[in-house]
Amino acid sequence: MAEPSVTADHAPPDGLTxxxxxxxxxxxxxxxxLEERLVALYRQTKVVGGLFRSLGQExxxxxxxxxxxxxxxxxxxxxxxxxxxxxxxxxxEILRQYMAKGDSPTRGRELNIHFGDVEERHFVGQISHxxxxxxxxxxxxxTFKLREEDRVGLVYVGDGxxxxxxxxxxxxxxxxxxxxxxxxxxxxxxxYSTPTCRQTAAAQFVDKAIGYGIPGVRCDGNDILxxxxxxxDAVARARSGGGVTLLELLTYRRKGHAxxxxxxxxxxxxxxHWAATNDPIDRYIVRLTNEFGFTPAExxxxxxxxxxxxxxxxxxxxxxxxxxxxxxxxxxxxxPPRMPSLWFRDGxxxxxxxxxxxAGWGTHDG
Amino acid sequence: xxxxxxxxxxxxxxxxxxxxxxxxxxxxxDIGGFGGAFKVTEGLQARFGEKRVIDTPISEAGxxxxxxxxxxxxxxxxxxxxxxxxxxxxxxxxTNYVATARYRAFxxxxxxxxxxxxxxxxxxxxxxxxxxxxFLHTPGLKIAYxxxxxxxxxxxxxxxxxxxxxxxFEHKYLYxxxxxxxxxxxxxxxxxxxxxxxxxKDLTIVTYAxxxxxxxxxxxxxxxxxxxxxxxxxxxTLLPMDHEAxxxxxKKTNRVLIVHEDTVTGGVAGEITAQISERCFxxxxxxxxxxxxxxxxxxxxxxxxxFVLPQTSDIVRAxxxxxxx
Numbered sequence: 001m002a003e004p005s006v007t008a009d010h011a012p013p014d015g016l017t018x019x020x021x022x023x024x025x026x027x028x029x030x031x032x033x034l035e036e037r038l039v040a041l042y043r044q045t046k047v048v049g050g051l052f053r054s055l056g057q058e059x060x061x062x063x064x065x066x067x068x069x070x071x072x073x074x075x076x077x078x079x080x081x082x083x084x085x086x087x088x089x090x091x092x093e094i095l096r097q098y099m100a101k102g103d104s105p106t107r108g109r110e111l112n113i114h115f116g117d118v119e120e121r122h123f124v125g126q127i128s129h130x131x132x133x134x135x136x137x138x139x140x141x142x143t144f145k146l147r148e149e150d151r152v153g154l155v156y157v158g159d160g161x162x163x164x165x166x167x168x169x170x171x172x173x174x175x176x177x178x179x180x181x182x183x184x185x186x187x188x189x190x191x192y193s194t195p196t197c198r199q200t201a202a203a204q205f206v207d208k209a210i211g212y213g214i215p216g217v218r219c220d221g222n223d224i225l226x227x228x229x230x231x232x233d234a235v236a237r238a239r240s241g242g243g244v245t246l247l248e249l250l251t252y253r254r255k256g257h258a259x260x261x262x263x264x265x266x267x268x269x270x271x272x273h274w275a276a277t278n279d280p281i282d283r284y285i286v287r288l289t290n291e292f293g294f295t296p297a298e299x300x301x302x303x304x305x306x307x308x309x310x311x312x313x314x315x316x317x318x319x320x321x322x323x324x325x326x327x328x329x330x331x332x333x334x335x336p337p338r339m340p341s342l343w344f345r346d347g348x349x350x351x352x353x354x355x356x357x358x359a360g361w362g363t364h365d366g
Numbered sequence: 367x368x369x370x371x372x373x374x375x376x377x378x379x380x381x382x383x384x385x386x387x388x389x390x391x392x393x394x395x396d397i398g399g400f401g402g403a404f405k406v407t408e409g410l411q412a413r414f415g416e417k418r419v420i421d422t423p424i425s426e427a428g429x430x431x432x433x434x435x436x437x438x439x440x441x442x443x444x445x446x447x448x449x450x451x452x453x454x455x456x457x458x459x460x461t462n463y464v465a466t467a468r469y470r471a472f473x474x475x476x477x478x479x480x481x482x483x484x485x486x487x488x489x490x491x492x493x494x495x496x497x498x499x500x501f502l503h504t505p506g507l508k509i510a511y512x513x514x515x516x517x518x519x520x521x522x523x524x525x526x527x528x529x530x531x532x533x534x535f536e537h538k539y540l541y542x543x544x545x546x547x548x549x550x551x552x553x554x555x556x557x558x559x560x561x562x563x564x565x566x567k568d569l570t571i572v573t574y575a576x577x578x579x580x581x582x583x584x585x586x587x588x589x590x591x592x593x594x595x596x597x598x599x600x601x602x603t604l605l606p607m608d609h610e611a612x613x614x615x616x617k618k619t620n621r622v623l624i625v626h627e628d629t630v631t632g633g634v635a636g637e638i639t640a641q642i643s644e645r646c647f648x649x650x651x652x653x654x655x656x657x658x659x660x661x662x663x664x665x666x667x668x669x670x671x672x673f674v675l676p677q678t679s680d681i682v683r684a685x686x687x688x689x690x691x
Binding site: 073106109110114115116118124125127128129132133134135136137138139140141142143144146165166169170172173174176177331332333334335343 | 391417420422423425426427428429430431432433434435436437438439440441443458459462463466468469470471472473474505506508528529530644
């Protein structure tokens with residue numbers, strides 16, 4: 001696929017301090033280091049199930065999430081680990097989740113970064129059915145509009161999810177209601193093995209905004225300051241009652257859909273080209289040192305600090321307890337009817353009764 | 367107190383909950399100024415405003431998803447399906463997203479999806495369906511399907527207050543045919559408690575929704591013509607289902623007929639049959655029998671619809687067979 005043209009000017013977006021410029025670097029570095037650790041754990045068979053990476057797309061997740069306030073809500077996809085870290089998810093949570101530990105955020109019910117926190121950090125975990133989070137986030141942001149709360153929502157979809165009915169229904173409804181919602185289409189060139197040209201006949205995803213009567217903005221998704229800038233503008237529009245914005249972030253998926261995918265469908269040299277010339281972290285390092293005066297030593301300190309953080313988190317997560325079978329039976333309903341005992345499983349009913357619920361269960365009802 | 371219709375009872379229940387709780391709001395197609403295809407929400411937008419009675423695009427998946435998102439952040443949305451047949455458009459949202467939200471992500475999802483269901487009104491294949499069995503298999507959902515006006519009000523109020531997602535089926539044949547006098551005060555009917563619609567000792571008919579009335583008609587006829595004492599059990603809610611009440615009645619009468627309007631294969635009656643077999647096989651003096659619709663899409667022409675759907679005469683015939691066994 002064609003490489004996007006770099007359109008950013010050479011000044012940091014208004015209001016970004018040196019600390020924030022460095023924080024953007026740190027979040028991207030943490031995302032990559034944590035995912036590299038997950039690869040190592042995956043090869044040691046310590047990751048349960050598949051592993052999904054965002055290699056080469058870190059700027060999309062980090063730059064966009066960085067434009068949100070803590071009270072704002074985001075709904076990430078599997079390639080938006082960076083956005084969850086920015087929003088407050090911790091490496092140990094991510095590691096526990098991937099290793100299906102008993103004290104993982106979903107207590108082993110869900111995988112990878114499919115988890116949420118609507119009380120403190122405000123992310124709503126995705127499900128595997130692509131596009132479904134767009135209507136859900138339409139409802140979240142409709143709530144903010146109805147209550148006149150100064151909050152916005154951001155939902156990520158991939159290029160593939162734009163083909164679903166749910167994407168269309170959610171964005172159309174949110175547009176009609178002028179919900180304070182930002183829909184980010186992360187165009188990384190592939191939906192599993194399907195290239196963009198087989199996903200849509202539209203020249204660009206941002207054109208779809210016209211059909212919904214909302215603004216659409218396309219930008220270089222591997223330029224983190226550009227991603228931050230366009231998202232920040234969309235957030236400002238949403239906050240001031242301007243409704244929905246569709247953002248198309250042009251990027252590239254350098255790994256397969258998941259670790260098991262050998263990418264046999266990719267043209268020779270394509271991945272190497274992006275890795276060599278358009279890595280979001282490499283590009284940002286050039287700007288940090290050449291334009292904003294950071295020294296290589298300052299960046300190396302961040303790298304070392306991130307590596308230590310991931311090491312510590314790995315130790316903690318590895319020592320976390322495994323899940324306990326009967327835990328699976330509680331929590332389907334707020335006030336559950338007693339789970340009927342299956343006749344061929346003597347004692348399971350009483351085991352559930354005796355089973356101590358982890359602290360915090362069933363306390364999330366507003 | 368004056369009698370009101372089944373439909374008015376639902377409207378009254380919704381209005382009372384909107385009055386009581388400012389987080390309750392309505393979403394649906396044509397439900398605002400128009401008041402909905404059946405006028406269930408008539409007058410509510412004028413009374414509660416456009417922010418609480420929201421007309422939506424034709425987007426069942428979109429509005430069910432939006433309701434879930436709103437529910438996560440403290441609202442209590444009530445979604446209208448213009449006809450319950452269209453709930454299939456939101457099947458993914460309901461089964462994959464809404465039903466699992468609490469279990470997999472600890473997301474509260476207090477919402478109601480309600481709409482007119484059922485046949486006997488010559489609505490044809492797409493305005494007559496009974497989709498309850500499609501959702502009976504989904505942990506995380508609750509299902510209510512009232513038969514009386516009193517229950518319609520009491521159950522819709524309970525549904526709106528429930529901390530979990532509820533599918534609320536309203537039989538359109540009952541909307542304006544059935545009337546009731548509402549109990550005074552804050553009338554709530556709990557989920558999971560069946561109602562003995564008629565006491566009896568020779569035979570139990572387990573049923574719900576419109577066929578409750580056909581079962582009662584049949585019981586009347588059987589008492590008059592055969593001297594049979596038939597007990598009619600109205601389930602009221604299918605998830606949770608009151609298995610204790612079913613078992614108690616079967617132990618009393620030793621014969622059971624299950625009646626529902628939905629098609630027979632894979633219907634709710636199959637699950638009830640299995641529960642009875644597992645829990646009280648020894649009390650049965652006859653095989654468990656079912657009266658339900660033929661396994662065809664529901665046709666339009668009166669002679670065809672009448673033939674396909676269970677009728678009072680079918681219930682009478684099956685009851686006589688059971689009693690004679």
